[in-house]
Each structure stands twice: as C-alpha cells, then as structure tokens.
Amino acid sequence: MTENIRPQKNRSQNSGREDTGPSNFTMRGPARINPADKKQIQLHPVGLNRIAALFAPHKGTIAVVVLLISVSSIVGLAQPFLVRGIIDQALPAKDLQLLGLLAGAMIAVAAATAFIGVIQTWMTTAMGQKIMHTLRTRLFTHLQKQSLAFFTRTRSGEVQSRLNNDISGMQSVITSTATGIASNVTTAVATAVAMVVLSPQLSLLSLLVIPPAVWFSRRVALLRRDITSTMQAELATMNTYVEEGLSISGVRLAKTLGTTGRDAARYTESSERLIGLELRSQLAGRWRMATMSIIFSAIPALIYFVGGLPGTTLSIGTIVAFTALQSTIFRPIMGLLNLGVQWVSAMALFSRIFEYLDMVPEITAPENPVPLDPATVRGEVRFENVHFAYDGGADVLRGIDLALLAGTSTAVVGPTGSGKSTLGSLLPRLHDVTSGRVTIDGVDVRQIAPDVLARIVGVVSQESYLAHASIRENLLLAAPDADDATLWQALASAQIADLIASLPEGLDTLVGARGHRFSGGEQQRLAIARTILRNPRVLVLDEATSALDNTTEAAVQLALDHLAVGRTTLIIAHRLSTVEDAEQLAVLAGGLLAEVGTPAGLRDAGGAYAALRAAREEEHAGEELETVA
Incomplete structure (x- = not known):
C-alpha cells in the first residue's frame, strides 16, 4: 500500500503505482473498489x-x-x-x-x-x-x-x-x-x-x-x-x-x-x-x-x-x-x-x-562463501574495472582500477558528486558493483560471508549512529564479550576516556536519542572507540571529520590516526588538509579515476589534484574576504 500524503502524491517504492487519495466510499452510495488496492491485489496475490x-x-x-x-x-x-x-x-x-x-x-x-x-x-x-x-x-x-x-x-x-x-x-x-x-x-x-x-x-x-x-x-x-x-x-x-x-x-x-x-x-x-x-x-x-x-x-x-x-x-x-x-x-x-x-x-x-x-534482496549472501579468517587477513584491497550505477541509471563510477596495499592509507578526493562515497560504500557491500569487482586479499567481497566481511571492514562515516542506550551498551555492540577494562582502553585510544570518566554514571551514561547527549565530535570519538573494539583489518573513513570545527577535528583526527595504525585505510575526504599524510592519493572526477600518486607528487604535477587545491584555496580566500568585510 502507499501512503496518502497531501498535497503531494507518493509513488510506491515497490509497485510503481501512484496514490489515488482517500477511498471513494461515501455514505451516500456503494463504494467503488480502490484502484490502488485492486492493482496491489493483482500484482501481489495472496494464495x-x-x-x-x-x-x-x-x-x-x-x-x-x-x-x-x-x-x-x-x-x-x-x-x-x-x-x-x-x-x-x-x-x-x-x-x-x-x-x-x-x-x-x-x-x-x-x-x-x-x-x-x-x-x-x-x-x-x-x-x-x-x-x-x-x-x-x-x-x-x-x-x-x-x-x-x-x-x-x-x-x-x-x-x-x-x-x-x-x-x-x-x-x-x-x-x-x-x-x-x-x-x-x-x-x-x-x-x-x-x-x-x-x-x-x-x-x-x-x-x-x-x-x-x-x-x-x-x-x-x-x-x-x-x-x-x-x-x-x-x-x-x-x-x-x-x-x-x-x-x-x-x-x-x-x-x-x-x-x-x-x-x-x-x-x-x-x-x-x-x-x-x-x-x-x-x-x-x-x-x-x-x-x-x-x-x-x-x-x-x-x-x-x-x-x-x-x-x-x-x-x-x-x-x-x-x-x-x-x-x-x-x-x-x-x-x-x-x-x-x-x-x-x-x-x-x-x-x-x-x-x-517476497522482495528479493538486492545484495545477497553467497551460497558458498570463501573461507576467510579475519585474524589472518592481510588487507590488500583492489578495485578492478569497477562500474556502478544507482537503480539502473547512468554510471556513477566508470572503470575504476585502484590498488590499496595491505597496511597502507589511500585517500580519495574529488569534487562533490564525483563518486567518492559511492566508491567507499562498495568495500563493505553497502552497494554492489554493477560490473567489475572489489577484492580483499584476492577474494571478491561478494564471495565473503556478510558477518565475516563486517569483521574485516570497519566504517566510520560523517554521521555516526549511537543507539538510545548507555555508553557501555553501544560499545558492546561491537564486542559483546568485552570487559570494562577493554572498553576503557578503546575509549582512551579514541581520545574520549577522560570525558566519560568525568561523567557521574561513567559507562552507564545514556547517550540519548541518536547520541544527542554528546556533541558531534564526541559522538564521532565514541563511534571510533566502537570500531576499535571491532578491530577491523580494513578501514573506511567516509568524510569522518568534514562536519566538525577545526578544534574538534584535530581531536577526532588524532583518534582516527591511532585507529588507522597498521590497517589498510581508505579515506574519503572533502577537506584536502586531511589527506596530506596519506601514502597514496586518488583523484576522482565525473566517476573516472583522474590520477593516482603521492600527495606531494600530484601537488607538484599540476594536474587534477593541483587544480582542485587551487579551487579550494580560492574558495577559502573568498570566504575570508567576506568575513573581513
């Protein structure tokens, strides 16, 4: 069924039909069968x-x-x-x-x-x-x-x-x-x-x-x-x-x-x-x-x-x-x-x-998953001729070939809409490639059991989600058997242990609906602590600091740096200042991989990355002039 929303019509996500508004029944005469209801019964009959x-x-x-x-x-x-x-x-x-x-x-x-x-x-x-x-x-x-x-x-x-x-x-x-x-x-x-x-x-x-x-x-x-x-x-x-x-x-x-x-x-x-x-x-x-x-x-x-x-x-x-x-x-x-x-x-x-x-999931678990031990995974990631399109539309990513060596950090930058976050979502299988493949240690992620993939790949995004429960319960989502000492160690690594210790209820403090008991930066660090407890071998940082002020960003970046040590890290970044320490830099433009290299090498090459930096510097200069004015 579709919902009746006025004044707009809502198109059903499944049947492709439009709402016809309230029922045509009136107390003045017999009702006519609702066309949307009739169509639903025809499209989805119940035996x-x-x-x-x-x-x-x-x-x-x-x-x-x-x-x-x-x-x-x-x-x-x-x-x-x-x-x-x-x-x-x-x-x-x-x-x-x-x-x-x-x-x-x-x-x-x-x-x-x-x-x-x-x-x-x-x-x-x-x-x-x-x-x-x-x-x-x-x-x-x-x-x-x-x-x-x-x-x-x-x-x-x-x-x-x-x-x-x-x-x-x-x-x-x-x-x-x-x-x-x-x-x-x-x-x-x-x-x-x-x-x-x-x-x-x-x-x-x-x-x-x-x-x-x-x-x-x-x-x-x-x-x-x-x-x-x-x-x-x-x-x-x-x-x-x-x-x-x-x-x-x-x-x-x-x-x-x-x-x-x-x-x-x-x-x-x-x-x-x-x-x-x-x-x-x-x-x-x-x-x-x-x-x-x-x-x-x-x-x-x-x-x-x-x-x-x-x-x-x-x-x-x-x-x-x-x-x-x-x-x-x-x-x-x-x-x-x-x-x-x-x-x-x-x-x-x-x-x-x-x-x-009866809906068939768009992303399904493999019938015969390839055995992969998260404890022994090296973490080498490869995007091989990757194409991706949303709902059968135009390709958002086209022919991406990118290698992330085990234990190294790779930053991906590009203009808004270039496909950066989409690329990052393919690694934990939030979406599946349209063609090509994404591999970890040579194994296609589509052939890895979902629970195993979740243990191998950790994600910290711009919007961290915290359940309306205590800090302890939120952390135990990642490691149900962890004791308090382990939880405090993860909080310390995430640069937030001192704050939690200062709270009257400590680990038993309720985070509030969607974590709003804490600031955005504090929520991010709690999410990082949770990821640390998960101990993934591969890490995706998707605009993890883009919504934070400079002071908070510095604290969160310190936690992220600690988290990324020894892991294969894919950094999706909007702020170019966060990618200078990456060992590899990839620039996307219009869904294509424009160039790949070290940050210093691409900065000096005068190509797409240099042009992107120049454009950002010009934007910042304009903002500073407006502030002075």
Missing part, C-alpha cells in the same frame, strides 16, 4: 496455501480445539430440550425430582461449556500469538537483508506500518479464523438438526431469512475492505509524522525553522482523516445490518403467532425451546458471515506483508 502454511505447525492444536468446540456445541444444544422438559413435564406435574434433575443438568451444561470455552481461548490465543510472532520476526529479519537503496527510497513510517499495524490488523483473523469456522459450522449444523427434530414447519420459516442475510453481509464486506486499506495507509502517514516531528533531529529542525505549528497542523489533519475513516468503517453497512436485526426480531414473533393458530399441536415448551434454537442458529450463521467480512478486509493486509516478504 490460500500461503495463509494455510502459517497454521501448518499447529495442526495438533487446531485438531484439539476443533474437538473441544464440537463437544461444547453439542453439549450446549441440550439446554433447549431441558427447558422444554421443565415447561411441559416437570412444572405441570409438580414433579420436584424431575425438576431438580433437569435444573441441575442445565447448570452442569453451562459449567461444562464455560470450562471448555476457557481451555479453547487459552489454546487459540497461544497459537495465534505464536503465528504472529513468526510473521513479525520473519518480516523484521527479511527487511534487515534489504539494501540501503530500499531504505533510501522507502519512508520509515511505511516500514513500521507494515511491521506493526498490518500484522496487528491480521491478529483477529489469525487467532479466530480456524476456530471460529469450526465453532460456527458445528453449532449451525447441530442447531439446524435439532430445529428440524422439534418442528420441520417452524424450521422452514426460520431458514427463510438466510438468503437476505448473506446478501447484506456481502455488501458490508465490500464496503469495509475499501476503508481498511485506506486506514492502514493513513496510519503509516501518521507514523512518519511522529518519527519526523518527535525525534531529536526532527524537533531540533522544527524549532530552528519555526515549523512546529505546521507540523502540528499536518499531524492534526492526518488524525482528523483517521477519525472520518474510523467512523466510516464502523458505520459501513449499519443500515443494512439494522434491517437484518429487524428481520431477526420478527422471526420469534412469527413463531409465537404460528404456535397460537387454531389446530396447532405444538406444546408451549416446544415453542419456547424452538425460539431459543432459532436465536442460536442465527448467531453462528452471522458469525460465519462476519468471518467472511474480516477475511476480505484482511486480504489487503496479507498482500502488503507478503509483498515485503
């Missing part, structure tokens, strides 16, 4: 075998529950016959012994059905929660396998909606469908048989209401299906607004730009649309259901009327018992029809979830 597979591991539980339901339904049918015995025999004859026996049997039947109901509820709830758990974890794990490109083009609110709202929306169907069908079918059949036994003529009168009930319920199902998909899309929009407006970065942006009022209004509008959708969902078909209720109420009246006609041989007990059965049979019938309504409404949710589960 019943896939849904049945969710229940396959629980066949034994289902069998026991169905047995309990059947016993409960049959036992419950004894009540009308017991009532008839009391009215027709025990009360007129003043037979206290028979009256006590029948009354006791009524209590026993009620107790037995109640006990069976408790056991049934426990078993079905446990089964349903296990299925939901399986579905949630499968979806979460599968989404983790998706490439960065997927998360770049997909709003986080949409992902959260499918993982939380859509699966929760299916919960009632998964929990109650199988048992509901068994219960309602058993009760309906058994009740119909009992009604025929009591009075075939009255049975025919009661069953005349079933065809209109089916027709009315089908209309309600179509109405609610349209609204359900639109409600889920609106919830996804609200999730996005919450994340964008109430995260630490979002709040900071809103306060500095003065957009808090606009953000609140946007969220309010979405909430108001949700009110309307919920009202339409609850009121969908209510007039039709009200008509059915009138019909149901008229049936007992007709039974009493027929029972009072001259020549009728039905006893009072039979009429009372039949009336009770009549109300009993309509409940399971309506239950079956309501299950149909729920099922139709849930199909759009199943489609959304299975659409994500």
Whole structure:
C-alpha cells in the first residue's frame, strides 16, 4: 500500500503505482473498489496455501480445539430440550425430582461449556500469538537483508506500518479464523438438526431469512475492505509524522525553522482523516445490518403467532425451546458471515506483508562463501574495472582500477558528486558493483560471508549512529564479550576516556536519542572507540571529520590516526588538509579515476589534484574576504 500524503502524491517504492487519495466510499452510495488496492491485489496475490502454511505447525492444536468446540456445541444444544422438559413435564406435574434433575443438568451444561470455552481461548490465543510472532520476526529479519537503496527510497513510517499495524490488523483473523469456522459450522449444523427434530414447519420459516442475510453481509464486506486499506495507509502517514516531528533531529529542525505549528497542523489533519475513516468503517453497512436485526426480531414473533393458530399441536415448551434454537442458529450463521467480512478486509493486509516478504534482496549472501579468517587477513584491497550505477541509471563510477596495499592509507578526493562515497560504500557491500569487482586479499567481497566481511571492514562515516542506550551498551555492540577494562582502553585510544570518566554514571551514561547527549565530535570519538573494539583489518573513513570545527577535528583526527595504525585505510575526504599524510592519493572526477600518486607528487604535477587545491584555496580566500568585510 502507499501512503496518502497531501498535497503531494507518493509513488510506491515497490509497485510503481501512484496514490489515488482517500477511498471513494461515501455514505451516500456503494463504494467503488480502490484502484490502488485492486492493482496491489493483482500484482501481489495472496494464495490460500500461503495463509494455510502459517497454521501448518499447529495442526495438533487446531485438531484439539476443533474437538473441544464440537463437544461444547453439542453439549450446549441440550439446554433447549431441558427447558422444554421443565415447561411441559416437570412444572405441570409438580414433579420436584424431575425438576431438580433437569435444573441441575442445565447448570452442569453451562459449567461444562464455560470450562471448555476457557481451555479453547487459552489454546487459540497461544497459537495465534505464536503465528504472529513468526510473521513479525520473519518480516523484521527479511527487511534487515534489504539494501540501503530500499531504505533510501522507502519512508520509515511505511516500514513500521507494515511491521506493526498490518500484522496487528491480521491478529483477529489469525487467532479466530480456524476456530471460529469450526465453532460456527458445528453449532449451525447441530442447531439446524435439532430445529428440524422439534418442528420441520417452524424450521422452514426460520431458514427463510438466510438468503437476505448473506446478501447484506456481502455488501458490508465490500464496503469495509475499501476503508481498511485506506486506514492502514493513513496510519503509516501518521507514523512518519511522529518519527519526523518527535525525534531529536526532527524537533531540533522544527524549532530552528519555526515549523512546529505546521507540523502540528499536518499531524492534526492526518488524525482528523483517521477519525472520518474510523467512523466510516464502523458505520459501513449499519443500515443494512439494522434491517437484518429487524428481520431477526420478527422471526420469534412469527413463531409465537404460528404456535397460537387454531389446530396447532405444538406444546408451549416446544415453542419456547424452538425460539431459543432459532436465536442460536442465527448467531453462528452471522458469525460465519462476519468471518467472511474480516477475511476480505484482511486480504489487503496479507498482500502488503507478503509483498515485503517476497522482495528479493538486492545484495545477497553467497551460497558458498570463501573461507576467510579475519585474524589472518592481510588487507590488500583492489578495485578492478569497477562500474556502478544507482537503480539502473547512468554510471556513477566508470572503470575504476585502484590498488590499496595491505597496511597502507589511500585517500580519495574529488569534487562533490564525483563518486567518492559511492566508491567507499562498495568495500563493505553497502552497494554492489554493477560490473567489475572489489577484492580483499584476492577474494571478491561478494564471495565473503556478510558477518565475516563486517569483521574485516570497519566504517566510520560523517554521521555516526549511537543507539538510545548507555555508553557501555553501544560499545558492546561491537564486542559483546568485552570487559570494562577493554572498553576503557578503546575509549582512551579514541581520545574520549577522560570525558566519560568525568561523567557521574561513567559507562552507564545514556547517550540519548541518536547520541544527542554528546556533541558531534564526541559522538564521532565514541563511534571510533566502537570500531576499535571491532578491530577491523580494513578501514573506511567516509568524510569522518568534514562536519566538525577545526578544534574538534584535530581531536577526532588524532583518534582516527591511532585507529588507522597498521590497517589498510581508505579515506574519503572533502577537506584536502586531511589527506596530506596519506601514502597514496586518488583523484576522482565525473566517476573516472583522474590520477593516482603521492600527495606531494600530484601537488607538484599540476594536474587534477593541483587544480582542485587551487579551487579550494580560492574558495577559502573568498570566504575570508567576506568575513573581513
């Protein structure tokens, strides 16, 4: 499903369709099927075998529950016959012994059905929660396998909606469908048989209401299906607004730009649309259901009327018992029809979830990975005739041939958009080359197991991410078995141990949402400490100091220098001052490798690097003149 965002339209990242806005349903007439919903069902149909597979591991539980339901339904049918015995025999004859026996049997039947109901509820709830758990974890794990490109083009609110709202929306169907069908079918059949036994003529009168009930319920199902998909899309929009407006970065942006009022209004509008959708969902078909209720109420009246006609041989007990059965049979019938309504409404949710589960990851783990021991890797990196393009577009990198000798540092510079960060992202497989290959010690990174590659290649980027947890928990992400002494050693290497030691809670200090308890430079040094604990043989420094002031940059650069010792290091740099100490310098221009050499040699050669330095010096000179002015 796509989210409805006003005033813009949002193109779905998967199906390529555009939003059509809110559902076309109005209370003035029948709803039209949402074209986007219809197209999604066509593009991502949900086979019943896939849904049945969710229940396959629980066949034994289902069998026991169905047995309990059947016993409960049959036992419950004894009540009308017991009532008839009391009215027709025990009360007129003043037979206290028979009256006590029948009354006791009524209590026993009620107790037995109640006990069976408790056991049934426990078993079905446990089964349903296990299925939901399986579905949630499968979806979460599968989404983790998706490439960065997927998360770049997909709003986080949409992902959260499918993982939380859509699966929760299916919960009632998964929990109650199988048992509901068994219960309602058993009760309906058994009740119909009992009604025929009591009075075939009255049975025919009661069953005349079933065809209109089916027709009315089908209309309600179509109405609610349209609204359900639109409600889920609106919830996804609200999730996005919450994340964008109430995260630490979002709040900071809103306060500095003065957009808090606009953000609140946007969220309010979405909430108001949700009110309307919920009202339409609850009121969908209510007039039709009200008509059915009138019909149901008229049936007992007709039974009493027929029972009072001259020549009728039905006893009072039979009429009372039949009336009770009549109300009993309509409940399971309506239950079956309501299950149909729920099922139709849930199909759009199943489609959304299975659409994500069916997505083939753009970057996959090798079936037979090449064994590579991170402890013995030398760290020689080669880019061999590398080409790369985003989503089938024009090449961002073209024919890159670059060697990084083991234990050496190589800096990559170039104008904005020249492909520097893209080149760095190919080494840890954040993206895969379009053609050519990237190797470590002669092994294509695509043939290395992901967990092994993550141990070999460490990345420190411009935007370090810290989880909303303690400093200790953030560091242990890299080395779960590390003791406090090892953590303090890593912090010392990252030039931040003294600061952490001065905090009242030390390693137990919460870093705050996205690490905003600390400054940008402090966050970078914590990220560096985490990378030190990972102890990678190959290191990618992607603009790691470009957003820092000169003083903070010096402290972070010192930590990076300590981190890079003895490692093969690829430095993606915007500031040319950070690359002068590199052993090799590569210049990119328009996706091509313009020149390679030592910083001093390229500076003196008067080529692309010299021109880049001259342009930067001119920019800085202009900035200084503006400052003086």
